[in-house]
Amino acid sequence: MLELRHIGFVAADGDANKEILDDVSLTVNEPFVAITGPNGSGKSTLAKIIAGILTPTEGKIFLDGEDITGLSVTERARRGISYAFQQPVRFKGLTVKDLISLAAGKKLTVSEVCGFLSEVGLCARDYIDREVNASLSGGELKRIEIATVLARSKGLTVFDEPEAGIDLWSFQSLISVFEKMHARTKGNILIISHQERILNIADRIVVIAGGRVQKDGTREEVLPGLLAGRMCPALQG
Amino acid sequence: MDELEKMLLLEIADLHKVPDGAYNIRKNGEADGRRSTPHIRIEPRRDAKAGIDIFVSGETKGESVHIPVVITETDYKEKVYNDFYIEDGADVLIIAGCGIHNCGQATSEHSGIHTFHVGKNARVRYVEKHYGSGEGGGENVMDPTTDIRLGEHSRLEMETTQIKGVDSTVRTTRAVLEAGAELVIREKIYTHGRQYAKTDFSVQLNGDGAGADVVSRSVAAEQSRQEFTLRIDGNGRCHGHSECDAIIMDDAKVVAIPALAANSVDAELIHEAAIGKIAGEQLLKLMTLGLTEQEAEEQIIKGFLS
Ligand SMILES: Nc1ncnc2c1ncn2[C@@H]1O[C@H](COP(=O)(O)OP(=O)(O)OP(=O)(O)O)[C@@H](O)[C@H]1O
């Protein structure tokens, strides 16, 4: 279980300070929790704060009751937090197999790596020895990113817009990736998404707007309102 | 051969035993074993210079030649000339390399001057590794020169690696390409401590359809210094591409000076150069997989130089 208590984040923006998150509190205790909200509302910032990449200027983070606010990225990863980046990182020289092995924390056999790649819809043979460099397309890179967190399959996994750039291999397969992952880990999966079909599988939906939690409730409570206000005037507030 | 020499051979040539095929092992200036084969002849030079002549017949298909150099004495300096005569149509793998283990206080130095005369339609893969070790204060110095003449429609692929223990090196590679010839160079260098490495490539694309692709990847750590200079001359309808990619760490210094010269309107020449520290987001990504910052750094460098 993950708990965020009164998280605030202020970024130094030139000479001025920019408040990006303001008093965000939420709990992730269900299998699937979705965060949604307008572009620039602070969702990825929140994901980075959970992973330890950014340090909140206010508030505390608890993982299974332990205060992890002061822990490094590495320590959090070792306690079971995984984070699939919105914009995956490219590496000159590291191959897909290297990266997935590092994620798994051990040397994987070719067939194990292939297993993860086919789960994300990549024909493994074509990718296993490729470098994770600029020659991969955006969608390929995104799938490999998802494969890295699959290979970890730990207690809490944060996906930052996993659907972005992914074609019609599609939502159904992506959703089955989440479901298999949950079946394996019995952990919690936090998905940042703009897609109705992903929000549809969430046990809970949190709406972030302007750096604050605007709504937080079960899917049944939150989704109808989101769909009704499709053009989102409500979200802008 | 003692354990130390075996270790050096393993480092530079992946050799666990006497290699199959043709070979010449040079140890502290002496020939320590030589074998010619029906297709590949190794002979002492006809002039007074140290070194060998290697004749590769046109019948050669998929054979290899190993010519490692091992130095285990301190204060030992040599200049060795090896000439390769590769006949039209041959297909050969050449594995060279130099390992110096210098336990003493004085400098040991090896300069290998390799000249390749590559015939028409021949295929050559040339693999060269430089390695140094030894706890003494004496420096290990290697200054390899590679001179390549590529005949029409021939191809030479050169992999050159220097990962450890070479205190000072100036690596000079010159190539002249005839029509349709192809040159591929992959260089990998890691320097640390107070090491110095300079690389100097010069490629003349003379014939129509000649092409060169030169890629250098290097990591400069601690107080080491690297210099990369390159010049490609396009003298006809040809294409040249070069890439110099350096990761800089700690207090290291890296200079890259690429030059392209197009002497024909049909020459297509491209150079890419990038020098920078390891990207923060690469470290972070690997840390989110549970690696420490140092482990992440090691993995990134290992991948980059592999
Ligand atoms: N270091 C920074 N300095 C200044 N502003 C920043 C910094 N980092 C993020 N921001 C701003 O913070 C806001 C929130 O960014 P964030 O990436 O968290 O948004 P998001 O909700 O993930 O958006 P999207 O849906 O587009 O992915 C944006 O306005 C962004 O420009």
Ligand SMILES: [Mg+2]
């Ligand atoms: Mg975002």
